[in-house]
Amino acid sequence: MFALPLAYGRMAMSCTDQADFGPFIERLTARSVLSEEEKQAILGLPGHAVHVRAKQDFVHINEETAYSCFVVSGLVGRTGQTAAGARQITAFHIPGDMPDLSSAVRPVGVGGLTALCDTVILRIPHVAIRNLMARYPAVAEAFWRDTMLDAAILLQWVINVGRRDARSRLAHILCEMSIRYGRDREILTEYDFPITQEQLGDAAALTSVHVNRSLKSLRQEGAVTIRSGKVRIADWDKLVAIGDFESSYLVADTGPERQRRLLSAA
Amino acid sequence: MFALPLAYGRMAMSCTDQADFGPFIERLTARSVLSEEEKQAILGLPGHAVHVRAKQDFVHINEETAYSCFVVSGLVGRTGQTAAGARQITAFHIPGDMPDLSSAVRPVGVGGLTALCDTVILRIPHVAIRNLMARYPAVAEAFWRDTMLDAAILLQWVINVGRRDARSRLAHILCEMSIRYGRDREILTEYDFPITQEQLGDAAALTSVHVNRSLKSLRQEGAVTIRSGKVRIADWDKLVAIGDFESSYLVADTGPERQRRLLSAA
DNA sequence: CGAAGAATTGAATTTCCTCAAAGTTCGTGG
DNA sequence: CCACGAACTTTGAGGAAATTCAATTCTTCG
Missing domain, CATH: 1.10.10.10 (Winged helix-like DNA-binding domain superfamily/Winged helix DNA-binding domain)
Incomplete structure (x- = not known):
């Protein structure tokens, strides 16, 4: 097995240090108007911590997941592949990122996710994310905006690789x-x-x-x-x-x- | 001037044929659960038709717009550029697409938009889009999902160009x-x-x-x-x-x- | 019919790739 | 603490893919 489940529970509890989830909140709040209540609601998302060793895929290409991942530590690459097996990393995700947040809304299409070094992620059920968004439209918009930042980075990636x-x-x-x-x-x-x-x-x-x-x-x-x-x-x-x-x-x-x-x- | 304003008015009225806006609705409803009321609300969005001649930019890189574009006819390219001036098209948008729908939520980051041939677009104010989304969360999600399809295409674009x-x-x-x-x-x-x-x-x-x-x-x-x-x-x-x-x-x-x-x- | 834009072709050059072999670093176990 | 091995880095030489520059032909459109 490539992944080693560690703990279930509230996100804030599955890691000893609650600050682990801080970077994401920070990034979101820097770009969106979120109330204290909304921030707390995000911090209260249930998460399932998983240790992934270097070079292991933890979401496969075209896999349809029931959760989104939050990077706690390490480094994650989004990957695509040609039929011939040539690998292309399409994005880097650092602690505080949610590489496949978009899967809550469109379950396929992010490609695969690989740990580029030993990495800890949190798996957050789509159901929880969707509940949260239904309750707090501002959170939904903040999440959407976060995925659009990823898209903007991806756009530069094309230019980088192409030109x-x-x-x-x-x-x-x-x-x-x-x-x-x-x-x-x-x-x-x-x-x-x-x-x-x-x-x-x-x-x-x-x-x-x-x-x-x-x-x-x-x-x-x-x-x-x-x-x-x-x-x-x-x-x-x-x-x-x-x-x-x-x-x-x-x-x-x-x-x-x-x-x-x-x-x-x- | 590169753009020639034609008409103001409700989207359904700014074109003689309401079916012009059909493809987008079709695409959305194929992937989302939208009620008749919600579909009608989308069709009722106010739009401002603009004719753009081939090879003209109608949204510039890093421009912050107050509207999103809907492609009525023609072909649109999303573009990026290096400092040296090398151009990279990062996406094609065909009639029925909204190339910069995401700008309603994140006003910069889509790059520029160019008409690759003579093209007609509709400019839809962000305010109207945001009002609609506030009223109909399902529409908001459908819009988000549409931007994620673009992102998925972009991801393949990286692989294509890179590998x-x-x-x-x-x-x-x-x-x-x-x-x-x-x-x-x-x-x-x-x-x-x-x-x-x-x-x-x-x-x-x-x-x-x-x-x-x-x-x-x-x-x-x-x-x-x-x-x-x-x-x-x-x-x-x-x-x-x-x-x-x-x-x-x-x-x-x-x-x-x-x-x-x-x-x-x- | 003439002009402008687009497509086509050729030749020389550059960038990057492939294949192959050493050299380094670092963790592990003796 | 050192030896070993695995993974990673570095270097060399030759080859392939795509570029650049330049010129010609074809299309389209007023």
Whole structure:
């Protein structure tokens, strides 16, 4: 078995530290208007913790699940595949993300989910999510908005894979993850990114050999270094220039002010 | 000016033929449980018709709009761009689609919208959409689900661009459009696809020169022919094989039965 | 009929891939 | 604490796919 069930119970109880679920709430509330009651309701979602070892799929392509996953720790990749078996990572999901939140509304279509390193997830029944959304329309909208952020990232992914050369693709990914790992979306010049060059290649649509050569080039140019899962950005501006990175798709979001405007207009 | 305003008024009135808005309703109701009242409410959305000439952008990248677009006729491309100016089409939208429905909830992040040929769209104010969703939660969910179908298509787009060679990419696109143009998702072996090889290249992340050579190869192999915007699929099975096409991401959807199950469970 | 846009073809070049072999790192068990 | 093995990284050489640049032909449309 690839997965080891640990505990059942309320989300807040299935982990010793309730803060585990914090990042998601933080991200949501940064972009949506949620009341204390609504936030508490989200925190009260029932969750089932699962440890997944590195390189194990925990949701298969075209699998129809009855739950959505919340990433507690580790790193998750959304994957697709050609018939020939070539793997493509279409998204990274870090702690605080819900990679397949959309499955609550459309049970298939997110592709597979793989743990890129040892990872802990929480499985949250669709029924619970749907109940919550029925009760709190603002939560439903916040969830929808969260899936649209994923879609916006995916859109940049297409551009990255389609229109940039190897070095740019990698630089772009490293810039993006820097912002995403950062609290309040600030730039992290150093962060843990537990991924192999092979997996980076699956994400950037390159072979691991070419990833290696390209990383070497980035390193020699003094832009960035990756060593045993630790990214050190030596020169942010240079990395941004190489990666043709423009963070607005991550940052420019519907903040609470905008939400209030929309709500008052309606 | 690139756009020529035509008429204001209720959606049903801004076009002589109400059936123009039909495809969207059909698609939605095929995947969601909507009452007659809810359908009528959607049909009653106010729309502002706009004619857009070929190759004109009508929503710019990072533009924050106050409306979503509904494609009445023609062909729309969602676009992204690198700083160097390389263009990438990330999605095609055909009559009946709402390319930036998501902007009602997250005003930026869909990229730009371009008319790939002479096209008519309807601009529907976010306020109206949001009012409708507030009144009918089932409509809100149906709209969300529609954006998730786009996301699922986008996911395949990444795989296509990232992991297939030129011929396969083109074959995959032509297969996908065949299904999408078909009513009830049946296979069309002949359909209008008013697009240039240059634009196909922007979609497949290839140069127009290489698109040309690859199409020639597909033609010579007896798989498919494109001539002045008309696709003729000579051998569907062959095209599917070359394009590594598996239609479930378009077809396998949350039908009404599944929706009823989810609703009753909740 | 003429012009503009689109499609087609050729030749040289570049980027990335494939195949193959060493070298490193790190965890595990002796 | 060291030896071993597995996984990961690094490097080399040759080849394939797609690009670039440039020129020509075909279509469409006013």
